[in-house]
Amino acid sequence: MATKMKSVDAVLVGMGWTGSIMARELTKAGLTVVGLERGANRSPKEDFALPGIRDELKYRLRHQLMLDTATETLTMRHMPNETAAPMRRWGAFPMGDGVGGAGTHWNGVTWRTLPSELVLKTHLTERYGRNAIPADLTIQDFGVTYDELEPHFDRFEKLCGTSGKAGNLKGQFQEGGNPFEGARSDEYPTKPLIMSQAGLIFTEAAKKVGMHPFPTPSSNVSTAYTNPEGQTLGACQYCGHCEYFGCESNSKASPNICLMPVLNADPKFELRANSYVKNLVYDRQAKKVTGVIYINRQTGEEIEQPADMVVLCAYPFNNVSLLLSAGIGVPYDPNSGKGVVGKNFCLQTMSNVQLFVEQEINPFIGTGANPASVDDFQGDNFDHAGLGFFGGGYLYPSMSGGRPIQVRATPPGTPRWGSEWKKATTDWYNHNFAISAHGTSYAWRTNYLDLDPTYKDAIGRPLVRMTFNYSENDRKMSVFLTDRVMEVARAANAKILGNPNPRTGNFDNISGQSSHHTGGAIMGTDPSTSVVNRYLQNWEASNLFVMGGAVFPQNPGYNPTGLLAALAYWSAQAITTQYLKAPGPMMQA
Amino acid sequence: MANKDVPRRDFLKGAGVAVPLAATALAGGLASCAEETTTAAAPAAAPEPMLTLTATEAAFLSACYDTIIPADDLSPSGTDCGLVTYIDRQLAGAWGGGARMYRSGPFLQTKPEYGYQLPLSPREYFAAGIAATNAWTTKTYGKEFDRLEPTQRAEALTQMEQGKAEFAGIESKIFFDAVLQSAMEGFFADPIYGGNRNKASWRMVGYPGLPATWAAKAEEYRGKKVSIEPQSIADFS
Numbered sequence: 001m002a003t004k005m006k007s008v009d010a011v012l013v014g015m016g017w018t019g020s021i022m023a024r025e026l027t028k029a030g031l032t033v034v035g036l037e038r039g040a041n042r043s044p045k046e047d048f049a050l051p052g053i054r055d056e057l058k059y060r061l062r063h064q065l066m067l068d069t070a071t072e073t074l075t076m077r078h079m080p081n082e083t084a085a086p087m088r089r090w091g092a093f094p095m096g097d098g099v100g101g102a103g104t105h106w107n108g109v110t111w112r113t114l115p116s117e118l119v120l121k122t123h124l125t126e127r128y129g130r131n132a133i134p135a136d137l138t139i140q141d142f143g144v145t146y147d148e149l150e151p152h153f154d155r156f157e158k159l160c161g162t163s164g165k166a167g168n169l170k171g172q173f174q175e176g177g178n179p180f181e182g183a184r185s186d187e188y189p190t191k192p193l194i195m196s197q198a199g200l201i202f203t204e205a206a207k208k209v210g211m212h213p214f215p216t217p218s219s220n221v222s223t224a225y226t227n228p229e230g231q232t233l234g235a236c237q238y239c240g241h242c243e244y245f246g247c248e249s250n251s252k253a254s255p256n257i258c259l260m261p262v263l264n265a266d267p268k269f270e271l272r273a274n275s276y277v278k279n280l281v282y283d284r285q286a287k288k289v290t291g292v293i294y295i296n297r298q299t300g301e302e303i304e305q306p307a308d309m310v311v312l313c314a315y316p317f318n319n320v321s322l323l324l325s326a327g328i329g330v331p332y333d334p335n336s337g338k339g340v341v342g343k344n345f346c347l348q349t350m351s352n353v354q355l356f357v358e359q360e361i362n363p364f365i366g367t368g369a370n371p372a373s374v375d376d377f378q379g380d381n382f383d384h385a386g387l388g389f390f391g392g393g394y395l396y397p398s399m400s401g402g403r404p405i406q407v408r409a410t411p412p413g414t415p416r417w418g419s420e421w422k423k424a425t426t427d428w429y430n431h432n433f434a435i436s437a438h439g440t441s442y443a444w445r446t447n448y449l450d451l452d453p454t455y456k457d458a459i460g461r462p463l464v465r466m467t468f469n470y471s472e473n474d475r476k477m478s479v480f481l482t483d484r485v486m487e488v489a490r491a492a493n494a495k496i497l498g499n500p501n502p503r504t505g506n507f508d509n510i511s512g513q514s515s516h517h518t519g520g521a522i523m524g525t526d527p528s529t530s531v532v533n534r535y536l537q538n539w540e541a542s543n544l545f546v547m548g549g550a551v552f553p554q555n556p557g558y559n560p561t562g563l564l565a566a567l568a569y570w571s572a573q574a575i576t577t578q579y580l581k582a583p584g585p586m587m588q589a
Numbered sequence: 590m591a592n593k594d595v596p597r598r599d600f601l602k603g604a605g606v607a608v609p610l611a612a613t614a615l616a617g618g619l620a621s622c623a624e625e626t627t628t629a630a631a632p633a634a635a636p637e638p639m640l641t642l643t644a645t646e647a648a649f650l651s652a653c654y655d656t657i658i659p660a661d662d663l664s665p666s667g668t669d670c671g672l673v674t675y676i677d678r679q680l681a682g683a684w685g686g687g688a689r690m691y692r693s694g695p696f697l698q699t700k701p702e703y704g705y706q707l708p709l710s711p712r713e714y715f716a717a718g719i720a721a722t723n724a725w726t727t728k729t730y731g732k733e734f735d736r737l738e739p740t741q742r743a744e745a746l747t748q749m750e751q752g753k754a755e756f757a758g759i760e761s762k763i764f765f766d767a768v769l770q771s772a773m774e775g776f777f778a779d780p781i782y783g784g785n786r787n788k789a790s791w792r793m794v795g796y797p798g799l800p801a802t803w804a805a806k807a808e809e810y811r812g813k814k815v816s817i818e819p820q821s822i823a824d825f826s
């Protein structure tokens with residue numbers, strides 16, 4: 001029998017970016033909030049301190065800050081008719097864990113999204129006709145527009161102190177910014193970071209071939225900055241230890257430094273770390289979630305936390321797992337295309353080419369966010385008529401640190417070991433970088449999430465089964481986008497070019513793919529094709545809300561956090577200004 | 590086993606022998622590196638104690654690492670850089686024991702894209718891989734791997750790398766990749782783990798180590814060679 005706690009106004013499952021944003025907005029509105037986090041608490045001062053935090057082996061290769069796969073992992077398979085195998089160690093991507101979630105060790109690349117991406121199905125239908133969209137390309141509209149989200153993108157950038165240069169200020173084109181972005185109400189809070197050598201080479205080459213480079217928006221802040229919550233970030237030190245690491249100079253925005261100090265001081269908020277939510281308590285008759293059951297991971301005790309409202313902030317896999325195990329919503333069936341929970345799981349379609357150049361690159365002087373980007377071939381920024389695919393992505397020089405266990409490319413044909421390898425490594429370590437494409441992952445009928453019938457996690461719950469492979473659409477897109485990468489690369493006067501690697505092969509758990517997971521609990525305006533409505537409220541249980549990438553109907557070609565954080569603010573606004581006045585569905589089915 | 594009664598060549602004594610060679614090969618700029626190696630090796634007339642590796646395993650890995658990272662004018666050999674110590678500590682520790690690894694069955698024989706699917710922990714996997722390699726070289730060359738001539742070692746590793754070596758039970762190509770990966774980790778990781786002695790690899794490529802607070806210099810250093818003494822975790826502790 002679970003120990004029953006005193007009921008609270010809201011319980012949040014997961015304390016990463018979306019959990020901490022939600023916690024802050026709800027406590028500000030006067031609610032009592034409990035935040036349950038599976039992993040440990042983390043304090044930047046203790047846990048991200050020098051010199052130990054600059055340890056490539058521990059943090060990058062052994063995934064010290066990440067979810068332990070022995071606690072929970074996924075099973076994977078390419079197609080619905082196969083038997084899935086567990087991801088025994090992280091290879092394709094890791095998952096976050098602990099207070100701050102993946103927001104602790106992200107890279108800080110902070111995008112909004114193109115206005116057209118939010119209304120994708122409508123936009124493509126209008127431009128190319130209904131017949132242009134293949135039946136298996138199960139893309140949808142988000143149900144919310146860029147204009148509606150704009151103030152929330154702005155809030156997140158101000159929370160983070162995001163560095164960048166506006167390209168479109170209130171409809172006015174701005175020199176040096178991204179000419180393709182939606183209209184912004186304000187400049188970025190801090191000026192762009194110092195451009196690295198790789199950034200300069202990329203920028204010049206991209207201009208040469210007629211593209212429009214600009215500084216990548218980055219939440220590694222360029223100057224000291226105090227956010228509207230009163231929290232101060234330091235200036236980025238270009239240390240090259242960003243993704244997979246905590247930031248010791250407090251210059252990378254994270255839940256830990258941007259929000260947790262405020263929440264920890266707020267008596268309305270209670271953080272419970274080491275609290276692994278096992279299931280939702282669902283009253284099917286009343287169509288209400290009455291609370292959650294969790295395991296205290298230090299004592300093993302099973303605890304019930306009742307609440308008037310439950311918000312799932314547990315990253316796409318756990319959000320979907322909790323919905324499926326509670327039986328809330330119809331599970332997706334890839335054969336009939338019916339059902340919604342688990343539907344439209346997407347990733348990101350990445351590729352790159354290595355450039356070996358004359359210039360000294362100094363890869364170790366780097367920031368998490370890559371220095372520059374080009375958005376000319378993003379989404380539908382170019383004409384897709386006759387191309388045979390939809391989608392696109394941004395191009396960028398990827399160089400976020402010269403950590404030598406992993407960052408030491410050699411020209412094609414170099415042996416992987418022996419004296420010749422040593423010589424090439426020595427010659428090229430400081431003279432190479434990659435240009436990459438960060439592409440869309442558009443929903444495909446056979447890519448989805450459900451519960452694995454065989455494998456269990458550390459507390460006996462079924463693992464989430466991920467059925468995913470690169471779709472025909474995304475493979476063609478990747479070939480096209482990689483050709484654009486090559487155009488820039490050829491204009492960069494490299495001495496040697498590596499072999500480009502468009503995503504034409506199978507998804508695998510051996511090489512790094514992307515840690516941008518979306519879908520499974522998608523948002524929309526029709527309950528037969530979505531799990532939550534445009535306010536991220538569950539169609540069936542109106543006191544249940546789902547946050548994060550899980551709600552994206554498909555994944556735009558951008559890193560997802562800017563969009564999922566804006567959606568959290570958008571949902572919080574709807575909850576605090578509408579829902580709390582009259583708890584119940586905010587949209588009629 | 591062919592050489593059962595012959596004492597296993599002690600890889601650290603071997604390393605001691607290698608030092609003068611490495612030292613002569615080392616050009617002026619890397620002299621400090623050679624000195625360090627000499628001092629490091631000097632007191633170790635006795636074999637370096639191993640936490641988990643058997644003498645056979647240590648000798649095997651030493652021979653692999655010296656083939657993968659041979660001593661030349663760029664760095665001392667893998668063994669002299671401490672790679673056997675590195676892998677011994679790793680395999681004896683949590684990682685070697687299978688920490689941070691999902692180890693529940695059933696264990697499927699499935700597509701290679703799904704990644705590692707064996708029930709073995711890294712420690713067990715290395716034991717199995719070393720035994721399988723030695724069995725294969727004994728069949729092919731009449732000797733265990735560490736007793737092969739340098740050219741034969743390189744040839745044997747190439748056969749494994751290309752998946753042409755037929756092992757019983759485990760795949761030679763995948764085991765080779767694991768050994769190669771461990772070599773790169775030991776060679777390039779912070780010296781606190783026992784490899785990368787005297788920051789040999791960091792000096793080799795010009796990685797300045799840590800801490801790196803470049804903000805004031807990011808523009809000044811852009812496009813210029815940065816020549817500074819690399820610093821490791823121990824230097825700041």
Ligand SMILES: Cc1cc2nc3c(=O)[nH]c(=O)nc-3n(C[C@H](O)[C@H](O)[C@H](O)COP(=O)(O)OP(=O)(O)OC[C@H]3O[C@@H](n4cnc5c(N)ncnc54)[C@H](O)[C@@H]3O)c2cc1C
Pocket residue numbers: 013014015016017018019036037038039094095096097098099100101102103104105106107108109110111243244275276277278313314315316318369515516547548549559560561562564
């Ligand atoms: C290495 C890396 C680099 C990245 N870089 C970028 C980048 O540059 N730009 C970008 O936009 N995005 C980036 N991302 C992605 C970004 O980190 C995520 O999009 C973001 O953190 C998602 O926020 P979230 O709140 O949905 O999930 P998270 O921040 O992951 O938080 C979810 C939390 O829920 C907890 N949880 C899960 N299940 C349970 C349960 N059952 N009970 C209790 N708690 C639970 C988890 O432990 C976790 O702490 C990166 C990710 C990684 C891994």
